[in-house]
Every structure is written in C-alpha cells, then in structure tokens.
Amino acid sequence: xxxxxxRIYTREWEPGQSIPNxxxxxxxxxxxxxxxxxxxxxxxxxxxxxxxxxxxTRVALHPxxxxxxxxxLIRSEIEAEGKSYRYHLLGxxxxxxxAAVTQQFALEAGAKLLHVTALHEADExxxxxxxRWINTTLMPHLTEVSFARLSANEWLLQNxxxxxxxxxFGAKNASQREAQLLAxxxxxxxxxxxxxxxxxxxxxxxxxLVFHPGHxxxxxx
Amino acid sequence: xxxxxxRIYTREWEPGQSIPNxxxxxxxxxxxxxxxxxxxxxxxxxxxxxxxxxxxTRVALHPxxxxxxxxxLIRSEIEAEGKSYRYHLLGxxxxxxxAAVTQQFALEAGAKLLHVTALHEADExxxxxxxRWINTTLMPHLTEVSFARLSANEWLLQNxxxxxxxxxFGAKNASQREAQLLAxxxxxxxxxxxxxxxxxxxxxxxxxLVFHPGHxxxxxx
DNA sequence: TAGTGGTCTAGACCACAGA
DNA sequence: CTGTGGTCTAGACCACTAA
Numbered sequence: 226x227x228x229x230x231x232r233i234y235t236r237e238w239e240p241g242q243s244i245p246n247x248x249x250x251x252x253x254x255x256x257x258x259x260x261x262x263x264x265x266x267x268x269x270x271x272x273x274x275x276x277x278x279x280x281x282t283r284v285a286l287h288p289x290x291x292x293x294x295x296x297x298l299i300r301s302e303i304e305a306e307g308k309s310y311r312y313h314l315l316g317x318x319x320x321x322x323x324a325a326v327t328q329q330f331a332l333e334a335g336a337k338l339l340h341v342t343a344l345h346e347a348d349e350x351x352x353x354x355x356x357r358w359i360n361t362t363l364m365p366h367l368t369e370v371s372f373a374r375l376s377a378n379e380w381l382l383q384n385x386x387x388x389x390x391x392x393x394f395g396a397k398n399a400s401q402r403e404a405q406l407l408a409x410x411x412x413x414x415x416x417x418x419x420x421x422x423x424x425x426x427x428x429x430x431x432x433x434l435v436f437h438p439g440h441x442x443x444x445x446x
Numbered sequence: 447x448x449x450x451x452x453r454i455y456t457r458e459w460e461p462g463q464s465i466p467n468x469x470x471x472x473x474x475x476x477x478x479x480x481x482x483x484x485x486x487x488x489x490x491x492x493x494x495x496x497x498x499x500x501x502x503t504r505v506a507l508h509p510x511x512x513x514x515x516x517x518x519l520i521r522s523e524i525e526a527e528g529k530s531y532r533y534h535l536l537g538x539x540x541x542x543x544x545a546a547v548t549q550q551f552a553l554e555a556g557a558k559l560l561h562v563t564a565l566h567e568a569d570e571x572x573x574x575x576x577x578r579w580i581n582t583t584l585m586p587h588l589t590e591v592s593f594a595r596l597s598a599n600e601w602l603l604q605n606x607x608x609x610x611x612x613x614x615f616g617a618k619n620a621s622q623r624e625a626q627l628l629a630x631x632x633x634x635x636x637x638x639x640x641x642x643x644x645x646x647x648x649x650x651x652x653x654x655l656v657f658h659p660g661h662x663x664x665x666x667x
Numbered sequence: 668t669a670g671t672g673g674t675c676t677a678g679a680c681c682a683c684a685g686a
Numbered sequence: 687c688t689g690t691g692g693t694c695t696a697g698a699c700c701a702c703t704a705a
Contacts, residue, residue: 390667
C-alpha cells in the first residue's frame, strides 16, 4: 500500500493513468494477490484510485476529497470539548405537523405528531437548539416518554435502530425566538444541521439543530 | 457480514455487548477467519462495531453517525446538478496577507502572498465566492499562472499533490460586497466552507467558499 | 503473559462489464 | 468472449494490549 501510494504521490503514476492489474502487481511487489487487493481497495476507499471490473484500476483524476464527519451525541460533542453539559426541555407536545414534515413521513397533511424542542448548553452558555418531530405512528410508545431529563437526541439514538439518514448543512438568519434562546441578535447567521432518520422506507424522526453563532463543524480531509 | 449486521440490528447482540471472537465466529458461521475479519472490519469502519486487540469486539454504544462528504470541484458540483457552469476571476494579486493566513502558513506577519478571488455561477446565477490565499513561498512558479480562464480551485486540485486538509463548515452574515456578488441583501445568512490544504507539514493554500443564500450541503448517513 | 485482532500466503472460483 | 476485480479458503505468524 505504501509503495502504491508513493507512486501516486510522486506522479510516477499520473492521474487518470491505468495501473497494472492485481496479479501483475503481486508478482512485481513479491506478495500475494489478496494483499494487493486489500491495499488497492483501501486506497480506492480513500479516493486515490478508481476501480472497475474489467476496466482495471486508475489513479483518480481528482484526488476528490472525502471528508468523514462524525455525528456524535450533542452531549458527547460538548463533553469532548471539555465543557460542562446542560439540557433544558423547552416543549414536548402532540400537535399538527407542518407540511414539510408530514410529507417526509408520508402522512396526510395536518397529522398530529410529537414535537420536541430543547436547548443544549455548554459551560452554561447556549450551544444548540434542537427542534424535532417524531413519527409516533411508528413508535406509539414514545408518547409516554418524558424528555425532561434525557434529551430526545440521546433517547432515540440509544433506543431506536435506524438504517440510514439524510443530513443537510446550511445557514439561516436567527428568528426572534432563536436569537433570544441563543443569546444573540435577531438575524445573526447561524449554522444549521437538518437530519432525517429512516428505518427501511419509513422516516422515523426529523430534527433541526440550530447552533450558537460562530459554531463551526470541523473535520479532516 | 449480513448475519452480524442482522444480529446487531435485531438487538440479539445489544449495544455495548461483547461478541464472539473471530475464530469462534468463523466456526459458527462455517467460513474462514479471514472472511469474518473482513466483515467485522467493514462493520467497524461503518461505526457499528468497536474493535480492540485483546479486548475483543463490541457492538458500538452509540451507532455514531459517520457521514462521508465528498468535496468535489466546484465545476463538477454544479454540472452534476445539471446546470451550466460559468467562472469569473475577480482578482489575482500579490499582497500582504492577514495574520490569520500568515500564521497558518508559518510565515512572518505581513508576508506577501498570492490572493485570488473569483465567482462561480450556476445557470447564470451566483453560486459561490472563492476567496483564496496561496503559499507562493512553496510554489513560486504559481505567480506566473493566470487564473482568468481556469479557476484556482481546479488548477490546484489537478496540479498540486497534497497529503491532508482541514475543513470547517459554518455560517456568516453577508458583507456588503458578498451580498452584491451573490445578488442578495447585506446580512443574509450564508453557508461557508473554509479549507486549508497541507503537504506534509506545510500549508499550501487556504480557501473560503461563501455560498449563495439557501445553499445546502447534503449527504447521507 | 496470553488472548485478541492484524496481516500475510498460495490457490481457487466467480461475477461483472468491456472489447 | 475474456480480462478484471471480488471474494472465499485453510493455515500461519505477528503485534498489540488488557488482564
């Protein structure tokens, strides 16, 4: 793997260029084909190579960045920064959901769903607002859980298996209420993460996380 | 792999629980140990398992989301949406860099560096502002390249090998100039990606991408 | 120190997709 | 049709680290 990486890096193998097949490389490098396969597969996952059956392996044209973002619990995220965590439930009620939500959940317009809003604090200062809709038609027992102590974020992650999710990163101007909760001015630019979590084909929950001003999500390439 | 995934998913193996070791699993499932290893390694990469030598393999406590974001060329990103791409160079000059930049580049304050600003358009409407500083002390030949036709984004990605990068996602209120370029109002919340690219220990380039209002970066979990 | 995952080998068959 | 990567096997030694 190191040798192949070296050849790519030194441009001995140029971007777009086809490299020898696994069998040949194994002979040349004096190792088993499985070993070559493992190395090339890993490099392909890293985005340095493009592999296709029959067509062979090529050096990726654009060393396309693949950033892996970890999406931890909000509590873990805050504690990882060495700050104290505090949680306030702002509201938990069954109410008619907006169209954007019922549509994702494949329910008729105006269906009543569980709506949970909460504020997470780091070192006694507002960190993020959690605004969540939960599809109680799939999880009716959830109407009896109180999120006063344990956040919905945490409860769901620990108790609800899911198969996949959609995430959107964006920005929005703070509404009056958001500004108040996050101790900032109306219209301040806030970083927003929206997430929908699915189990098979059914949407379980949608959440919007509105972060305090200046918050940045960091990752490595 | 499917069988292990099933056991995790059905809670037959609960979060935090230790699962049999590779050798035992191989016997139980009637396959070779390497095959078990491959499966468990993949599941660990997906975040479903935690593996440690001697300590064994456990079901991950928090099915921690790992979203992989692809960071493509801006042109590719726009063309992938089926829109036409257009590029305008706004400025390209050697000038004293702000402290935040010289610090990252490990240069003395006030060092003169190449500063490139450009606007990328999708379907004739502003898409993103690219504001870039390039460490010309490492790439002196770059002072002679014109980015009038080909964006620095594209040129660098194709010509400059790098080992790693830092990415930050955030939000900012549009400055007057940004608002004008993106055809919006001052103070509108804009989604921002900042990236620093490194070769070994040396920072090559820093770029801030300020997207048009409403832009969202999407990915799957 | 011993148990676990990490990695390698030589050989084999298969599935896919380009030519 | 056929070359390529995808995957599997049985067996082996090693490196790390928790007990």
